[in-house]
Amino acid sequence: MIENKKARQYTPTTIKRLFALSGNQCAFPDCDVIFVLPERQEIIAQICHIEAAELGGERYNPNQTDDERRDYNNLILLCPNHHVETDDIVKYSVEVLKEMKRNHELKILSQPSSFxxxxxxxxxxxxxxxxxxxxxxxxxxxxxxxxxxxxxxxxxxxxxxxxxxxxxxxxxxxxxxxxxxxxxxxxxxxxxxxxxxxxxxxxxxxxxxxxxxxxxxxxxxxxxxxxxxxxxxxxxxxxxxxxxxxxxxxxxxxxxxxxxxxxxxxxxxxxxxxx
Known part of the structure; x- marks a missing residue:
């Protein structure tokens, strides 16, 4: 499988939007993994494609453009373990992952702000x-x-x-x-x-x-x-x-x-x- 670099060249706005709406947490249901902690320099979040970045990847859509592949709507933030788990394309279809992302973001947005x-x-x-x-x-x-x-x-x-x-x-x-x-x-x-x-x-x-x-x-x-x-x-x-x-x-x-x-x-x- 040849890596499609353009499909992984995320814009700064896309990255900021992903992290902001993730609430610093893995989007997988009931996962309590925190991506960034004050005492830890490592960022354990993984930017995952809902429809794969390249041919041969999970849920690859040949009709997508590279800009669509790297777009916010095709990306979800997961912890390393759940990134691997969602490679199961039978259990985790495009619709399931989009619903997972949508539900997680709604949960984060419904929480009280710091103010x-x-x-x-x-x-x-x-x-x-x-x-x-x-x-x-x-x-x-x-x-x-x-x-x-x-x-x-x-x-x-x-x-x-x-x-x-x-x-x-x-x-x-x-x-x-x-x-x-x-x-x-x-x-x-x-x-x-x-x-x-x-x-x-x-x-x-x-x-x-x-x-x-x-x-x-x-x-x-x-x-x-x-x-x-x-x-x-x-x-x-x-x-x-x-x-x-x-x-x-x-x-x-x-x-x-x-x-x-x-x-x-x-x-x-x-x-x-x-x-």
């Missing part, structure tokens, strides 16, 4: 709480993080038992963070940095002189921790994407897990000096 999500006040905090509430939370006492040093450095008293207990769920939370970041559903750092900004704002109420900052924090550590929690509850209360059938107790536990993880990640209260 609409912002306007509707959907938050990463509520998203993570939703996921945690579906998990079977099992304590993991094997964490190697020396939490006592940070607790002592900040002089936490009332919240010490809470932190010591909920640190056991850090592994589960971080596994969820990683899983949903890979799927492109969450950016953990946005959530943690937002918690950090809330802490800094609360901290500013108590710290009046930078020369004795840590002493002010040590005197008010429990109150600072509590105020951060109250601010996070305000975000939860306004979040439109929090599942309405989640019991209060489950939300409370999930928030504690998130806060303790943020504490361990030095987003709440201060990090001890390195020795």
């Amino acid at each position: 609409e999500k912002f306007r509707n006040n959907q938050t990463s905090l509520a998203f993570v709480i939703n996921q945690l509430c579906q998990e079977n939370l099992i304590e993991d006492t094997t964490t190697s993080f020396d939490i006592n040093e940070k607790i002592s450095y900040n002089n936490i008293v009332a919240y010490r038992p809470t932190i010591e207990y909920y640190k056991a769920f850090q592994g589960k939370l971080r596994m969820l963070y990683s899983e949903y970041e890979i799927q492109g559903l969450l950016n953990k750092q946005y959530l943690l940095q937002n918690i950090k900004s809330i802490y800094l704002k609360v901290k500013g109420k108590f710290v009046t002189h930078s020369l004795i900052e840590i002493e002010e924090i040590r005197k008010n550590a429990d109150e600072i921790f509590e105020e951060v929690e109250l601010e996070l509850w305000k975000i939860i209360d306004k979040s439109t994407n929090l599942q309405i059938d989640i019991p209060f107790e489950a939300i409370n536990i999930s928030l504690k897990i998130i806060m303790v993880d943020a504490f361990m990640d030095c987003k709440i209260l201060e990090e001890p000096p390195k020795k």
Whole structure:
């Protein structure tokens, strides 16, 4: 089979249109492969011809011109696995692939835009709480993080038992963070940095002189921790994407897990000096 180069010379507009309307996802039904991720330079999308680019290819149409073969309407973005699977011309006819592409694009276009999500006040905090509430939370006492040093450095008293207990769920939370970041559903750092900004704002109420900052924090550590929690509850209360059938107790536990993880990640209260 001789490669038809012209049929594969896609215009920049065609490529942009394909990626924009794909929603960064494979068009194959129920495929959750994400084409481009922030931490990965490789782009795994494959531009596939519905009617083949050259003679001998799947679903080749001799009546098409090369311009028609490379046109947006004859192309579909698939992941490598489903590119191979759709080579089955009996199962995946021209009509089936066009319908697949059309349904996928309609699904993407029906989803709220980033602006609409912002306007509707959907938050990463509520998203993570939703996921945690579906998990079977099992304590993991094997964490190697020396939490006592940070607790002592900040002089936490009332919240010490809470932190010591909920640190056991850090592994589960971080596994969820990683899983949903890979799927492109969450950016953990946005959530943690937002918690950090809330802490800094609360901290500013108590710290009046930078020369004795840590002493002010040590005197008010429990109150600072509590105020951060109250601010996070305000975000939860306004979040439109929090599942309405989640019991209060489950939300409370999930928030504690998130806060303790943020504490361990030095987003709440201060990090001890390195020795």
